[in-house]
Amino acid sequence: MGTLAIRQVQYLGDNYRFISPKFDQGLSVIEGPNGSGKSTFFNLIYFGLGGRVPEFDSNSNNAHKEIVGDTNNLVSLTIYVNQKPYSVVRRIGNNSIAVKSIADESELVKTYPVFRRGDQLTFSDWLLEKLDIPVVDITQGSRTFKLSFSDLSRLIFHNQSPDPHGIFKPADLSSNFVSDSLEVRRAIFQILVGKTLSSLYVAMAELKKAERDWEAAKLVVKEYSDIVTHMSRENGIQDVVNSVHLRAKLAELNEQVFKLTAERAALLSEGIRSSEVVAGVEVSKREFEIALQRRSSLDTRLSELYSERARLGEVLSVLRDDISRIEKIIFTHEQLKLFSADTCPYCLGTVERPAGKCVCGSLIDEQQYQRFFYSANEYLEILSSKTKSLQTLSQAGEDIRIDIEDVARELTAVTDNVQRLRGKFVDAADQASEAWSPGEHLEQVQDTLIDVRDQIGELEQALKLEEKLAAYQRKLNSAQTVVEAARSKVASLDAAARQELTGRIQDFDTSYAAMMQAVLEDCRDAHLDTDTYLPVINNGEYREASADVPKRFLYYLTLLKLGVEKSIPFPCLLLVDTPETAGIDRENLIKNFRQIERIPASENFQILLSTGVGKLPVEYKDRVVIRLSNDRKLLKENSLDSQL
């Protein structure tokens, strides 16, 4: 299983610094009096590994004033995770940790947050993965959180606990929503001692997730099937029809559509006009139009001729009237002889006028004398000229009459032709339209086709819904399978884990009892309570205060021993800060320390232990790697250092 070892601890700030020697495996001791910086040493390690240290928080009541007051300060650890060296750097007051592989130069520095935010990988996730410890979900009530390295540290970091009876290091306060429940403590113990138990926790988390998914899928199917039922009812489908039957029905209807389409095409092609028929109609139409045009132009010509004749008639009638009036004029002239060339144009009296002179006496050419009056001869000439005109006009009238007759005759012929061609055109059109008429059967086919297509539309809609429902059902089924698999995995792991745990607890009890009996002469028995995994001394009757130190120290030591001897997740590292604080005399304390020897030195483990001056067994003197005193504290001022 994975091991974790601290190789070197450094604190670097503008004002202070601390650079530890390099720690080997096995026991390393930090020795110094109270207030010389032993706890600060462990706090630096814990902080560097993602723990929450109130003393490093400037808002805290008992802030470490040198560190909080320092600037540009950081903790740098060199650690071995599963024998591989890494450099881990965390700035004071910062909640992210930079990790760099020391063995692999090409690996880039990676920065991980200390606290979980969303799906981001935390430093704890990285470290636990390297240690081969699964990150398990602990569900408490409605909240689920992931167990972190800081949580597991509660059985690795033997701090100076304010509670002298406690075994576990108190939980980091308000670092996140971790609450220090029995459940959490049990989980920490179980994960650290049992590999199968770790797997069980993982399996249980998976089961929980699978169950949630299954519930969700169940809800979706229920909701969706309600919707489908509702929509089907809207579409007039009362009974549940699954997608197989819907597909069959659709295939049937599509077949019907195919047949109907073919039938319709056949009916249409029967009725389709041949190009001959079309051409026939076109020709008839053209002939009819030409005849109509001809008739129209003849009509126009005829009406022109009529109006010409009418105008001529008018002229003729005027001319005839004139002729008859001239006859009357001549008659009146002969009878009354009222006017002559010698009539005065003003008074119309008779003028005695000499020849060659006008009535006014001016000389005139008698021939050109524009007299107002005409002689009998002149009237006769006018009459004869008018009569001649009448003859001419009569001839013109005759011409027009002949024209009219011709045009009228042609018009009659053309009209007949128009009539005939119209008939022909109508016949051709009728023939064509008869051939084209769709008929009742085609309409039936069309109607059926529309009906069937409507049905197809409805069924396709239903099928879509059913298919979706089926997909949801499949999802539900697979979710159920996952749940069942997870359940059986949990069940089998649970059995194995119980067995394993029983074995571990037995191993623990054996080692723990042996150590406790070696340290406390009145200890007959020491074993773990199987509910709380806390030690019970002499069946709970033992209440000596002097037992508090061994009870807790040997608990940690037993875990380390198990870690070395058995293949369990415990990372074979103990950080033990001044265990005598809880109250113990030197002799007994030395007995406790000597229990470390039960772990073979050759094994791969590490204990960083701090203690007061002169508290160690003599044989451990050479294990002291850091000696602190009131003059020689952990943190050195940079200025002093530079003076030296």
Next chain:
Amino acid sequence: MPENKVEDLRRLNHLVGEDFYFLSYSILLALRIFPPRGSMFRDHRKLAHVIQFVSDSRLLSILDRSQNKEVENAVDRELLFAAFSKGESLKREIYKLLLSMDQRSLITATPSTANRGSVDVALNYDSISADFFNNELFDLERKNAKSLRGLVPRISTLTMETFVDRVYVNRGVRAWVL
């Protein structure tokens, strides 16, 4: 100008409707037919219009077809208006002619009692032989005059205004007494 050209020109310039002999016989026939013997034809201006109707049977036909209503046919209305305007344009010539005939004692013209500037006229029956009026050449004119007498009663005593209203205005022709 050659002689025959002059003749042609004179012939062409002859307008039958304005010929003095045409006007003369028309007036004489009207005076013979309309007023009873010994009575006057009042207001010579009416004569200018009356002779249009006496010499043209078409106009009488129009009057006959439009008794108590307007003339329906546009062509007929046009012809009736042409008669009115022709009558009006001949007024002066008629007046001159009447005075000339009065000088020759064929008629008697006296200043009108109905209208200042007009003359009332009567035929001197003794001055023209009855054969003249009864000549078959004037059959049409006599027939027309008699028709007109039926269509427009008391034509010789009507005022000019009444005559114009009855003959033209009532039949839908725009006419006025000038």
